[in-house]
Amino acid sequence: DARVTQTPRHKVTEMGQEVTMRCQPILGHNTVFWYRQTMMQGLELLAYFRNRAPLDDSGMPKDRFSAEMPDATLATLKIQPSEPRDSAVYFCASGPSGGREEFFGPGTRLTVL
């Protein structure tokens, strides 16, 4: 049963440190999404890619966040430098070509002290 995987599952770091989160989409899916989930804001779309090209990253703070897809099997979300307000659960999701459903990963729970 194919699933989206994310690493690490948990990350505790100190303010100012760089954080890199990784996502492996389901093989064959060509659309990848990054979301941030907090109690206050709910689920926010940060960025998404289609065929590895960024389509929309308007939800992402550009000064510290960056998202890339080095290849079709890996998506990364980087925060540099991290701040306590970045503490949240970050979800990756992928979707098939021509499809409308999104398949979510287990999330990375980030705590910035």
Add this chain to the structure above:
Amino acid sequence: AQRVTQPEKLLSVFKGAPVELKCNYSYSGSPELFWYVQYSRQRLQLLLRHISRESIKGFTADLNKGETSFHLKKPFAQEEDSAMYYCALSAGGTSYGKLTFGQGTILTVHP
């Protein structure tokens, strides 16, 4: 632009009671609507989609285009239904393949 509204952040019911989670949307085209569920500390997973017209875990949802709603209903809630529920909309055009999510409703079913 499309928008999804879930007016209730929190919803509490007792086991065996009916439950309805509200979802309203705004979109000028023909949307596809979904309900996703997230159990405690787990990933979001698809619960149901309007085009399937099926009942999953006793839940149903009917798309009402006149009222632009897609409320999720279950006649007899169970404790294991306690979770976060997100309503989501898929638009067409340049947004094809991207979901717009509501803010979510936390459902608690008390014994």
